[in-house]
Amino acid sequence: MFKLKVLMIVLVVKIFVVFIGIAFFVVVMFSVDGGGVGGGGEFEDDMETEYTVNGIAPEVERFRPYFTKYAKEYGISEHVNILMAMAMQESGGRYADVMQSSESLGLPRNSITDPEESIKQGVKYFAQVLKNAGGDVELALQSYNFGNGFIDYAKENNNGAYSESLALDFSDYMAEKMGWDRYGDANYVQNVMRYLDSTTGTAGNSDGWALPLKNITITSDFGPRVHPVTGEVNKWHGGLDFACTPADNIMNVADGEVVEVIHSNVGYGNYVTVQHGKNEFSRYAHLSTIDVRNGDEVSQGDALGKCGTTGTSTGNHLHLEHLTQLGQAHEDKKDPRKTLGL
Template sequence: MQGVLKKSIKAAGTFAILKNPLTWILAGLLLLLTSLFGIALFISIGLGGVNQFESGMSREGADGTAQVSAEVMRYESLVQKYAKEYGISDYVGLIMALIQQETGGRQLDVMQASESVGLPPGTITDPEYSIQIGVKYFAGMMKQAKGDIPLALQGYNLGNGFIAYALERGGYSKDVTIEFSKMMAAKLRWNRYGDVNYVEHVLRYFNPENGSAMVKGDGTQSFDVEEVHSIMKQFLGQPYVWGGRTPAAGGFDCSGLLEYAFAQVGVDLYGTAKSQYDKTIPVPEDQIKPGDLVFFSTYKKGASHVGMYVGEGKFINANSSSGTTYSSVEEWKNLYPFLGFRRIQ
């Protein structure tokens, strides 16, 4: 993903307004209405009404597509407006994915931008103002990170001090992120500082436009790779559900995601990760291609986790820490015993 993916505005006006007691009352009423709306939407989703990610495809220029909720999609025009103003129009989809991770569009401080201007979290009660500040801040992160999106995203979460820290240590990496987080937590005497998995949490909602090439099959698999991948992508961001094997479960487990997606194209992958391992044949790592399955042993001996390889060292999978997402094969190799790649005959 890194190969593909290469806050300060005056708040005096907002702060002064918040000192007015009447404004606080009105803001409280607005928050109540917003909460009631959110509950109504949740009930609608639960009853099979509006799908959480209905109309959730947002793309601008050379950006990509963001799989986001309808609550986030309503802010797309504002994101486009300020992305253009601050010179990052090519990143509208990515910003939409960031909003999905920050608030899911369900809070007035849409981009959690208050802290970037020295205010307590959630102080901003004007969604447009939050987006203006947040987009400007992210534009600054992108500039400081020299266009490195993972570095800019993690900087948005940890503060721009992280970017300078990371650049002095060779750039963005998970190890540098954890190191900085621990350092800041100790300095501030907090239990934790930021989200060290922020990059992955945002990118699970985003697929770069030119990243589509890495998931294109070469026509030699026994099924349509693009079609299976397209089915799986519908569920990006959904939570991990043990035993989840259909969309009705509200999420999937690893083998359930593959079982469901492949069933839609007539391929029988019924069963657990171990069953799917046994139904496939081994492939040498130097011969792998999109559509091959990748297996790990995560909690017991033998195959207990599976995903589908999509190219560029990534695989799509449902896992207990991130739900349905893209993961790095190499990172997983460092975490769990690797059982290899296998192919459907």
């Protein structure tokens, strides 16, 4: 009887130790990403942090709970920091109409007198332009300033993509049309982005990656998640997933040399790796076809292949990785969102 009791106690202690072990493991896993826990499957997009905050003043920072609340309400939780950077540009947090959103309601400037109401309306309006812009943050930002007409203008004149020169053209075009001296702030994107620090810091020449697809919709973030196919928990997702269709070209993010062209039915499927510098590689997985060969010199924007769903994949998408060396563990790779400034 005594022996049984001892055994029971030993068993309880063992279970307790295992439990502590698991809890510790979970805490460690989920703290690696600085609190930005995705925890989502392939199509969830509920990451909180993608930009580290650089220059958000206390005057705007004090309203963070409102930004968080309304970003969630309007389905753009991942853009809280962008919204706060916009508030820096709009008011610096010094006016009650924090987001200067009265104009989006057709009201005179500063006619909203409640900060929460201003933030709510500003977030709602940004969510709307972001949707119209197909998730393209730069196009949405510029349209927040110019109005939705800029999205149509981008579609007509630049395949729906934002560029600095397109913004300048639109500003001139509208000023002339309205008979005004100037129209809007053609540098709005740069003016907002200076409040955010989206660089990785250590990769050296990783600045200046171009987007790998014409239309950007992120479907799964970099970091720990439940694997969408195997269901394994805490699997580190070593790249960033984008929605795409088989007609879409997968475009090279920066000048470099093709160092891997692999055809496979498992894992990454058909994939290409491009080297851009001594410690900088981009990898493009699940392609249907590949248009380059090993050793090719490729320029930024070159088509590497077509979007596909080869390998371990649940549907057409691009899995993009940023590596600092070949053969790197997933956890050691870089978050492409940061390199791309998304």
